[in-house]
Amino acid sequence: MSSMRLLLVEDERDIQTFLTQALAEAGYAVDLAPDGAAAEGLALVNSYDILVVDLNLPDQDGFNLIVRLRQMGVRTPVLILSARRSIDDRVRGLEQGGDDYLTKPFALAELLARLRNLLRRNAPQGGEATRLRVLDLELDLLRREAKRGGELLQLTPQEFVLLEYLCRNAGRVVTRSMILEQVWGMRIQPDTNVVDVHIYRLRGKVDGNRQPPMIRTLRGVGYVLKDR
């Protein structure tokens, strides 16, 4: 990912600071716009790969900004940040148009994952792979079989979906809520360790006594499937 250009439209100083830092660390070249007018100016002059827009701007509604930019011919994918309680229908409409949204507060890992998704959606697609390979872990997506070091793993269908999700994001952090949304299709926040137990079981089957252990827990952040 050689320096994607990203425009961050956000007025809260605290959020600006850590987002700029985190996005820069993730390899994005970040421009900052504190309000809608500044964002319009920047987006029309520069060509960005992706926009991150807070819905709550001092001079206008973030949604209106997106609509105006679209009318002016800016086709850049947008990730909407919202501190509102409910995601209203207009934002849902944008989501169907290829954009995405994230409610505050969010995990950085989730923000990065959604940005990657948006960029990938926009990039020309290769044929869908039927096999995934991470180190000595091999997934056959057609036969729904997983092998580690040539040895067949006895996975339940649910575990296979979970492992597939981890493999597709190998080397990157996935949070519990990302797993719940992508694997189970639920936007929930259980206050028990339901996801951890699934990961724990999967780790028992994938790693066991094998070296090196691939599924790593990053406490407070999420999980990562190591790819090196």
Added chain:
Amino acid sequence: MSSRTGKAQVRSAAWRISLWATLAYTCGTVIVFIVLDRFVAKDIQRRTDAWLSGEVEVLSDVAEHTPNDALYNRVVGEVAELASREVPNRTAASGDAGSAVFFLMTGSDGAMKLCVGAGSGETNLQAIRSRRVLLDRPSDILIQGFSVPFRVASVAMDGGGRVYLGVSERDEMRVLRNLRLRFFLLWLSLVQLGFLVVFFSSRRTLSHVRRITEAASRIGHSDLKARVPTSERHDEMADLALTLNRMLDRIEQSVLQLHTITDSLAHDLRSPLTAMRGKLETSLGSLRDGEQAEAVVAAIEELDRLTEFLNKSLDVAEAKADALFLRVEPIDLDELLRSMIGLYEPSMSEKGLKIELQSTGPVRIEADPGLIHRMIANLFDNELKHLGPGYTVTVVLREQDDCTLLIVRDNGAGFDPDVLPHLFSMRVKGRHSSGHGLGLAFVDAVMRAHGGSATASEAEGGGAEITLTIPNHSVGSGSADKAARGIVQV
């Protein structure tokens, strides 16, 4: 289907109103017809009597003044026969007048002198004598051999004898019978017509009421934009619709205000939470394996719990005010439960708990899947937190009448009896609970928002049981999710 609408028809107010109106109408027309019938019958009799009295006078005159010779009987007989042709109420169909009229003359000794017309003289005379009627006025006499009584008038002759003239009431009765038959047919069609007029006019009026009701019931918790239909006419129905719409305006206004408050509260709390979480997360990168990392991780987890607590509190607050915003979709509860049980089963078995689903197949409802997911996660989290090893959680899904029942039951220690009555209130929790006491309040809130209810009870043989009742057609129809909600500026 048609029998169902038929039943609904019978239960409708229009049907009841029509039945009662028709009953009143029927009684009224019956009374009117009876009065008319009596009036007509009396009038006919009056005319018969007038004819009889006149004719009997004429006949007695003739009988008195005709010379009492050999031709006497013929002359009087012919006059009587001529008279009988002019019997009132006669129709062409009534046939031979001879059987409808008789003329009788007695001598001064009371013996029969002459008899012309219907019946035999002796029997007629006998019947007349046996009645011992007031002979100055016409009266009814039943004569043997005739089913219909005769109206008989008499007059005394100067010579001491009497002249009797009788006319069968057969024709009179036929006229009355025809009249009654016509009355009856007319009455039948009037009653039917009356019923239909009342039924359709009241159904038309009430269909407006039904449209208002349907529209009002669609305006649920989520769709406050819609209004009940108003009509052009300025009648009571239009007033009702206008009043309802004004009430809805006020409700929408206050709900909007509540949304504004909760949204700005959420915003004001979430922005600093986002900044805090972000900073903690970025600082974690440099500390990852150190001991300080533990503290940062704990803080992040605490923040996530705080966020969920904030979300739930606001949801519960809004639901208590019937203002929770729903995004309704058709969902299959059976499938949803299976996937949630799939998610929770490993954690349960890790704790030595069993979880099983009793369901007979797909159960489709209209609901907000996000809220339903969170609600069931709450219930399962509760079981995970409060149930000791070795117990079983049973989830029962079944349809009953117009509702879907979702029961989550365990065979554990059951609810704390002190807490049971207040279980669904905010911030109520068991003595040993570590939660915020929001879980079941949230469950109740979600159920309320869907027009359903949540109840807690002691399960059979001990244990906790929570029953959720979801009406099958709870939250409006499709209009709810189509209605765009205005963005609330915060």
